[in-house]
Amino acid sequence: MKTTIIPFESKYAKDFAYLNIEWLEKYFTVEPHDADLLEQCEETIINEGGYIFFAKADTEIAGTFSLIKMKDGIYELGKMAVSPKFQGQKIGQQLLQFCIEFSKGQNWEKLILYSNRILENAIYIYSKYGFKEIPMEENPPYQRSNIKMELVLQNRKSSINIDSV
Template identity: 80%
Template sequence: MTASGKISIIPFDSKYAKDFAALNIEWLEKYFVVEPHDTDLLEQCEETIINKGGLIFFAKVNNDIAGTFSLIKTEEGIYELGKMAVSPKFQGQKIGQQLMQFCIQFSKDQGWKKILLYSNRILENAIYIYSKYGFVEVPLEDTPPYQRSNIKMELVL
């Protein structure tokens, strides 16, 4: 199945909350473990992300949710890009890159200062994409929000 020209990026709707959780649990369980902080964000995304000034977007291909990401407000004008995932059946179609382009343009349109993210170096494809779009490595806090994090990156807008 190809996604040529049929991808739309849509904002959060509570009917997609289960897709948000499922897409992320899939990759977390593949590479790591689902941490308590993940569970809070994924299972209660409206309370922990949306209601605190954050946003969630989805890549939709025809009627399927193919990918997702969130922008979690950390302080005024600074957001954490988190919970970015693309369904395995849609990987290799540059959906992650389309989500990234949308994320950066959306953030610039909001007049935000920067986007930051936490990742792990074993996710080489993700790190490559972040770097390609201008994210640079910055020092990681002593106690990052995720135990699996061993790299922090940011993009000054």
């Protein structure tokens, strides 16, 4: 089986929603913020400067993730899901590796993600790829979140603005 990572196309919007809803309903519930992102992914993610990618196993969509723009150079890695049919085949790790390489190629500063500690395997993999736990804000975007992690992609040296000297 050959797995390739492909960018978003409108014809895959239903796959994006289905994979994530399937995953969310297994462990949690679909929150209003999830529903907005999943049901209107082109408007809420793509058209707002974000990205969605898919893992395609031969001809089938096996997994997905999104990069949701928070502000210039800082994106939330979100909505990552792999179909139960394809779990255990390292597709999630392939998606994560692609995500990091893509983000570095964009010269972004960092990636943020929100997760839950019951997802021990996911937290382990994020840590393995360099994500570090950081303090959670008072009102995170997802009620289920009890851990926030970041991956610093480049250390931006603070530059002195000549006008302010």
